[in-house]
Amino acid sequence: MRVIGINGSPRKNKNSAILLEKALCGAAENGAETKLYHLIDHTFSGCRSCFACKRLGGASFGKCAVRDDLAPILDDILNADGLIISMPIYFGDVPGMVRNLMERLWFPGLLYRKDGKLAYEKNIRVGLIYTMNAPDERYYDALITSHKGTFERFFGETSILCATDTLQYDDYSLYTGDMFDPVHKKERHQTIFPQDCEKAHAMGASLLL
Numbered sequence: 237m238r239v240i241g242i243n244g245s246p247r248k249n250k251n252s253a254i255l256l257e258k259a260l261c262g263a264a265e266n267g268a269e270t271k272l273y274h275l276i277d278h279t280f281s282g283c284r285s286c287f288a289c290k291r292l293g294g295a296s297f298g299k300c301a302v303r304d305d306l307a308p309i310l311d312d313i314l315n316a317d318g319l320i321i322s323m324p325i326y327f328g329d330v331p332g333m334v335r336n337l338m339e340r341l342w343f344p345g346l347l348y349r350k351d352g353k354l355a356y357e358k359n360i361r362v363g364l365i366y367t368m369n370a371p372d373e374r375y376y377d378a379l380i381t382s383h384k385g386t387f388e389r390f391f392g393e394t395s396i397l398c399a400t401d402t403l404q405y406d407d408y409s410l411y412t413g414d415m416f417d418p419v420h421k422k423e424r425h426q427t428i429f430p431q432d433c434e435k436a437h438a439m440g441a442s443l444l445l
C-alpha cells in the first residue's frame with residue numbers, strides 16, 4: 237500500500253509541511269510505504285487545455301500528456317492507494333501550484349459523459365489538510381467543500397483537517413503589521429498546533445483502513 241504526500245506550501249518546514257509529515261508518519265506506522273513531494277521543488281504548469289487526455293484512440297487518453305516535472309508525480313499519485321495534500325490558504329484559495337496540480341490531476345479523469353463515467357477506476361483514499369491564519373475554517377467552507385466533492389468524485393473517500401490561526405513567523409517583531417497578537421500566536425502554536433499534529437497523525441493512520 238502506497239501513500240503519496242504533497243506539500244503545497246513553498247515552505248518546507250512550516251505548518252503545512254509539519255502536519256503532512258505527521259500524517260505520513262501515521263500512514264507508515266500502519267504499514268504504508270510513503271513518499272513526500274514538495275511542489276516548490278518542481279517546475280510545472282496547470283492544464284494546457286490540449287485535450288490530448290480526451291482524444292479518442294490517442295496515446296494519452298485518460299492521462300495528462302504534458303511532460304514536465306509534474307508528470308511522474310501524477311503517475312505516482314494515480315498508482316497509489318492514498319493521497320494526502322497539505323496546503324496553506326492563499327487569498328481565500330490554494331497556492332497556484334496546488335491549483336495547477338489539481339487541474340492536471342482531475343481533468344484527464346473527466347470524460348464528459350452523460351452517465352458520469354470517469355477514466356479513473358482506481359479507488360484512492362484522500363486526506364486534505366488546510367492551514368490558515370484565519371481563526372475559523374468556516375471562512376473557507378465553500379472552497380473546502382468543493383475540493384472534497386471533486387476528490388470524492390474522482391478518487392474516493394476524502395477526509396479534511398484544518399489548522400487555523402497558525403504561526404506565520406517565529407518572530408513577529410521583524411515584520412510589518414499589527415493585525416496579529418504575537419503572544420496569542422505563540423501560545424496557540426504551543427497548545428493547539430500539537431493537537432492538530434495529533435489529528436494529522438490520526439488522519440494518516442486511518443487513511444487506508
Ligand SMILES: Cc1cc2nc3c(=O)[nH]c(=O)nc-3n(C[C@H](O)[C@H](O)[C@H](O)COP(=O)(O)O)c2cc1C
Binds near residue numbers: 245247253
Ligand atoms: C500569499 C499569502 C496569502 C495568504 N492568504 C491567506 C488567506 O487568504 N487566509 C488565511 O487565513 N491565511 C492566509 N495566509 C496565511 C497562510 O495561509 C498561513 O500562514 C499558513 O499556515 C501558512 O502555511 P505554511 O506555514 O505551511 O507556509 C496567506 C499567506 C500568504 C503567504
